[in-house]
Amino acid sequence: MIKVGIIGGSGYTAGELLRLLVHHPEVQLDFVFSTTNAGSAISKQHQDLIGETELNFTDTVNSDVDVLFLCLGHGRSRSFLENNIFSAKTKVIDLGNDFRLNNDQSFLGRDFIYGLPELQKAKIKSAQNIANPGCFATAIQLALLPLASQGKITDSVHINATTGSTGAGVMPGSTTHFSWRDNNFSSYKVFTHQHLGEIEESLVQLQSDFQAPLFFIPNRGNFSKGIYATLYTKYEGSEEEAIQLYKDFYKDAEFTMISDTEIHLKQVVNTNKCILHISKKDGMLLITSVIDNLIKGASGQAIHNMNLMFGLKEKTGLELKASAF
Template sequence: MKKLKIGIVGGSGYTAGELLRLLIHHPNTEIDFVFSTTNAGKPLHVAHADLMGESEVLFTDTVNPDVDVLFLCLGHGRSRAFLEANEFSEATKVIDLGNDFRLLVDKEFQGRDFVYGLPELNKEAIVKAKNIANPGCFATAIQHALLPLANASKINDAVHVNATTGSTGAGVSLSATTHFSWRDNNFSSYKVFSHQHLGEINQSAKQLQNNHDQPIFFIPNRGNFSRGIYATVYTKFEGTVEQAVKLYQDFYNDATFIVISETPIALKQVVNTNKCILHVDVKDGMILVTSVIDNLVKGASGQAIHNMNLMFGLEEKTGLNLKSSAF
C-alpha cells in the first residue's frame, strides 16, 4: 500500500506531539507537513524534545492541499476558521481533534459531513467517513463507562461522575493552574456540572438509549500528574455484579482497545497506550464503573490514528501496539 501523506496543523501542541510520535513509526504513513506559524523553518524537536533524532521534518507555515489526511490540532473553536482560510482537496480526509464538529448541530461544514469518531460506538460510520470529529478526552473515558448501560436502556436515574485529568489536559500554553508550583502537591475541581464534554456524552447516550433524559452530574478535577484520566461513574442498577460484568463484556466483545478488568485498576496501566481499561462493580443497588485512559493517546491522538486506520481499511492496531510502564 502506498504510504498516506499526512498534514498536521497546530503542530506545537501536546496532541500534535503525540501524533508525530506515533505516526513517524506508523508503517503506512509519511509526514508531509507540520504547520506552525510560530516555529516555521525550525526542526520538530524545538517543540517536542522527545523527537530529537527521530525526524528531519521542519515546521512550516504553508500547507499542501492534496494530503491524504489532515489532522487539526488547533484550540477549540479554531478548526472552522482554519478550514475557511485554507482549501483542501475533496479527497483529503479531515480528522479534527478539537470540539468544533462533535455535536450533531455542528457536523456539517463547507460541504464536509463530520462523523463522531468514537470507534466503539460508530465504527461502521467511521469506516465510510471522509471527515471525523475526534471525541474529547474526558468524554472518551466517561462514554466507555456509560455506553453498555445506555445500550441496554439501563440509564434510568441520575448519573454521577468524578474524573481527574493530568496537567497535559490543559494544553501546552501556560496558565495559572498549570505552573508546577501551583499544580504540584495540589488538587482542584473546575467547571463543575458544566464541562463542555457533557454535550457529546449525552448525545452518545441518547444515540443508544433513545429515551435517555437523566442528568449526568460531572465533577472534573485537576490532578498533580502529567498524563491520564481516572474516572469513576455510578448510578442505580437492578442486577448482580455478574450481570453487570457480562453486560460490559458483551458490549465490548469486539472492541480492539477496551479491556474489562476483574480486579480494581490504576492509571499507570494505560499511560502511553491507546487502551481503555474498565472495572465494574455493583453494591447496594448501585453500579460503579471505573475507567482509565491516557488523555493524549486514547483520549486524543491515538484515537485519531485508530479512526484513520478504520477509514483507510488498515488493521485497527496499526501503529498503536503500545505498552504502558508499570514503574
C-alpha cells in the same frame, strides 16, 4: 503510503500524534504546520523526537494530502478550513471540539462523523471527515455505553474524573505551572463541562429515552498524563450480569477491555487502551474508567480513526505497552 499533514504542530496533542506517526508503517509525514515555529526543527519543540524525524515546521500547506489532522485550539478549526482549501479527496480529522455535536457536523460541504470507534465503527470506516471525541468524553462514554445499549440508565449518574496537567494544553496558565499544581488538587467547571453535550448525544443514540442527569465533577490532578474516572448509578441487576454486559459489548473492541481486578492509571498511560472495572454495592453500579488523555483521549484515537478510514488493521501503529513503574 498515506500522506499526512498536521495543522497546529506545537502542542501536547500534536506532539503525541507526531510521536506515533513517525513510526506508523503506512504513513508518510508530508508537513507539520505551525505559524509560530515555521522553519525550525520539529525536534526543537518536541525534544523526544530528536533522531526520529528531520522535518521542520512550515507555514505553508499541501492541499492534496490524503489526511489532515487539525490540532488547533477549540473553536479554531472552522476558521482554518474557511481560509484554507483542501482537495476533495483529503480526509479531515479534527481533534478540537468544532464538529462534535450533531448541529455542528456539516461545514463547507464537509460532513463530520463523531469518531468514537466503540460507538460507530462502521460509519467511521466510510467517513470522509471525523470529529475526534474529547478526552473526558471518551473515558465517560466508554463507561456508560454498555448500559445505554440495554436501556439501563434510568437514574442520575454521578461522575468524578481527574485529569493530568497535559489536559490543560501546552500554554502556561495560573493553574498549570508547577508550583501551583504540585501537591495540589482542585475541581473546575463543576456540572458544566463542555464535554457533557457530546456524551449526552452518544447516550441518546443508544438509549432513545435517555434523559437522566449527569452530575460531572472534573478535577485537576498533580500528575502529567491520564484520566481516572469513577461513575455510579442505580442498577437493578446483579454485579455478575453487569460485568457480562460490559464484556459482551466490548468483545470486538481492540482497545477497550474489562478488568476483573481494580485498576489504576499506570496500566494505560502511554497506550491507546481504556480499561474498565465494574462492581456493585448497595444497589449502585460503580464503573471505573482509565485512559491516557493524550492518546486514547486524543491522538491515539485519531490514528485509530485514520486506520479505520483507510482500511488498515485497527492496531496499526498503536501497539503500545504501558510502563508499570
